[in-house]
Amino acid sequence: MAEQAIAEVLMHYGAEYVPEGYKWAPMKCPFHDDRSASASVSTERGAFKCHACEAHGDTFSIVQWKEGCDFVGAVEILTGILGAEHKALSKGNARKPRRRVFDAAGANAGQHSILSIGLRRKFNAGS
Template identity: 45%
Template sequence: MRRDALRHRDGAKPPIGPVLDLYGVHYVPNHAGWQPILCPIHDESRPSCTVNLDDCYFTCHACPAHGDVWDLVMLKESCDFREAQQRVAAITGETAATTPAGAAISGPGYLPRYRRSGGGTHARTVR
């Protein structure tokens, strides 16, 4: 099952705002487009991360962290996609869409590019 299929009933991704609230990240709730925030993955005093509440996507310009609401939870809580999906559902008050046991989310052994293990040139780890 493709990860894009795991959306709310109305076709939108789960909101990223409640997850940012849980991690204590300050943002402007009604801001349209990209806005600067402190990166929830690493400690910093000046914002190096941006978030788009409409697209439910974040990207840090100081570390390789980026992705959607599920990537944020996977990076912050060191869990796999299924656990992140359940945690996001609990945070937002929605029921988690489920995938059949053993089904790949978006390709073989889906993990964001910066979380894969191994010695290739694309292997990066967020610390």
């Protein structure tokens, strides 16, 4: 479902053609006046990258960047672009909970603080 979503979002923002496939395929960027293919898209991965204007990301981050909104706002906008299909998108793009590096007792098992492995910060003499 992500491959259809990235293609539809790019078409919504002005792409004339979105090549399909797992490998990165060249295309013209819809976010700037592009005379040659300066962008790449992998529709099966659901990812886009322009090498000229630096626009990049998955379906949600492209909408966030273009519309200037947060993740929740992007989901609402995608509902308008894709219809009810946005619920299927969350399966592939679900945000995983962040792993906690340190708990209340200190470093988690098997992990070391940067001070314990010798990567201490060097301070300037004037500080």
